[in-house]
Amino acid sequence: xxxxxxxxxxxxxxxxxxxxxxxxNTAKEMKLDxxxxxxxxxxxxxxxxxxxxxxxxxTYEKMFGMMTPKGIEDLPLSKMNFAGIGKEMLxxxxxxxxxxxxxxxxxxxxNKGVKFYGCKLSMEVMGFKKEEMIxxxxxxxxxxxMEDALxxxxxxxx
Amino acid sequence: xxxxxxxxxxxxxxxxxxxxxxxxNTAKEMKLDxxxxxxxxxxxxxxxxxxxxxxxxxTYEKMFGMMTPKGIEDLPLSKMNFAGIGKEMLxxxxxxxxxxxxxxxxxxxxNKGVKFYGCKLSMEVMGFKKEEMIxxxxxxxxxxxMEDALxxxxxxxx
Amino acid sequence: xxxxxxxxxxxxxxxxxxxxxxxxNTAKEMKLDxxxxxxxxxxxxxxxxxxxxxxxxxTYEKMFGMMTPKGIEDLPLSKMNFAGIGKEMLxxxxxxxxxxxxxxxxxxxxNKGVKFYGCKLSMEVMGFKKEEMIxxxxxxxxxxxMEDALxxxxxxxx
Numbered sequence: 001x002x003x004x005x006x007x008x009x010x011x012x013x014x015x016x017x018x019x020x021x022x023x024x025n026t027a028k029e030m031k032l033d034x035x036x037x038x039x040x041x042x043x044x045x046x047x048x049x050x051x052x053x054x055x056x057x058x059t060y061e062k063m064f065g066m067m068t069p070k071g072i073e074d075l076p077l078s079k080m081n082f083a084g085i086g087k088e089m090l091x092x093x094x095x096x097x098x099x100x101x102x103x104x105x106x107x108x109x110x111n112k113g114v115k116f117y118g119c120k121l122s123m124e125v126m127g128f129k130k131e132e133m134i135x136x137x138x139x140x141x142x143x144x145x146m147e148d149a150l151x152x153x154x155x156x157x158x
Numbered sequence: 159x160x161x162x163x164x165x166x167x168x169x170x171x172x173x174x175x176x177x178x179x180x181x182x183n184t185a186k187e188m189k190l191d192x193x194x195x196x197x198x199x200x201x202x203x204x205x206x207x208x209x210x211x212x213x214x215x216x217t218y219e220k221m222f223g224m225m226t227p228k229g230i231e232d233l234p235l236s237k238m239n240f241a242g243i244g245k246e247m248l249x250x251x252x253x254x255x256x257x258x259x260x261x262x263x264x265x266x267x268x269n270k271g272v273k274f275y276g277c278k279l280s281m282e283v284m285g286f287k288k289e290e291m292i293x294x295x296x297x298x299x300x301x302x303x304m305e306d307a308l309x310x311x312x313x314x315x316x
Numbered sequence: 317x318x319x320x321x322x323x324x325x326x327x328x329x330x331x332x333x334x335x336x337x338x339x340x341n342t343a344k345e346m347k348l349d350x351x352x353x354x355x356x357x358x359x360x361x362x363x364x365x366x367x368x369x370x371x372x373x374x375t376y377e378k379m380f381g382m383m384t385p386k387g388i389e390d391l392p393l394s395k396m397n398f399a400g401i402g403k404e405m406l407x408x409x410x411x412x413x414x415x416x417x418x419x420x421x422x423x424x425x426x427n428k429g430v431k432f433y434g435c436k437l438s439m440e441v442m443g444f445k446k447e448e449m450i451x452x453x454x455x456x457x458x459x460x461x462m463e464d465a466l467x468x469x470x471x472x473x474x
Contacts, residue, residue, distance in 0.1 A: 005462075005466075008314065010174065010177055011236070015357075016326065018356075022437065023458060023462065026458040026462055027462055029459075030462060032462075039177060040173055040176075040177060041173075060250055060251050060254065061251065063247075064251065078327070078357075079328070079357060089379075089380070090441075092376055093376050093380065093441050093442070093443070094441050096374055096376065099437065099440075121180065121257065125251050125252050125255050125257055126251070127251070141184075142180055143184055143187075143188060146181065146184055146188060146190075146312075150163075150190075152312075153466050154462075154465050154471055155312055155313070155471070156324065156471065156472070156473040157316050157473060158326075169394070170395070197335060198334075198335060199331075199394075199395060216409075216412055218405060218408055218409050222409065279338065279415065282413050282415075283406075283409050283410050283413050283415055285409070300338055301342055301345075301346060303339075304321075304339065304342055304343055304348075307470050308319055308321075308348075308469050308470055310470075313470055313471070313472065315472040315473060315474050
């Protein structure tokens, strides 16, 4: 049986998403199985910017959908307190260094067969519909996450 | 031997507490053993709002006790940078969706027999007394946490 | 074979660094093997304040180096939203309680033989050179981290 990595994606931060996707891509290149479970703010990583909709949503859900990041490139940095370091500066430094963009890492994970799980309860609370997410996303409950995590050799809360 | 989950509760955030308590309740329903170890800001989750006191505390400890969240419903959100999303909005969306409150999830974890550990060093630094915490809380050192975590099948830092 | 702990140090926060270094020191006292892998903001923990340089850096890298924490005592707190609690207050409370300083915990980890890994990609993006870091730091790629983590009995993302 393959060794297995399970990443619980809680935060919707650009930099943490970057770290997690680099780990996921690396693990797949090492022939490991990888599951990413997106809950709460983590769901912002797997919204499909081209498929967003306001149909069948409450007023709060519509506001929430409009005010929050519309996709992975739209995520904020986790750090506000390192004076003056913005996402643009980090992106510029990554470009100088030929590091791929965050979308490229996400696309890589999709192509390499990372398993994408979305937390059912979080999606209901936030009013996100399956059709608004990347096509690979499977909507599951916390029990399914737990079973997958317990079988894994490395589990992280990110 | 039962499979076992160990959650190190470091952050004192409303949303992370919610995620962790949903995992803890789910794990208990799956007949897993669950330990939650509360350190640093995580201790705010297990203060008992009805038992707080300022006896035998230094000035800093008194100030600290007064200025910080007095119990689980008092916790802030981890995210300040998704423009305009406040805790009230999230709570409203949870209510629309019939999701139980954070206190209900904590009560559930207490009733289901989750093991509650409090970090001795953190409690000393913050000036929190055992009598001010929920009755289930056992005060232990980092070595006890480590032994419990090493025996577990899933460990997360939250 | 020794039981093993692997800590992925992502955040550059004073309080999380404290928690992680207490765990690392405790684990070494229990005769466990410990690896700390420093990536992104976590690299701020292992900059050597006495060895910083601006040689062979781009303008962004120079700015980044100057604007960010110059060593472990320079790190900010993870929490900005507990009204009025600053790092100085926490340090004062630790002093009242005879808790060692963060530098002392780092020195302890260095002396006890914790393995220090620095993320190659993060160092390149941030423009940090090996000579600017603590001497124990070995620069490795994500694959090396992954192998070490998979062999460990406890892995945390901090």
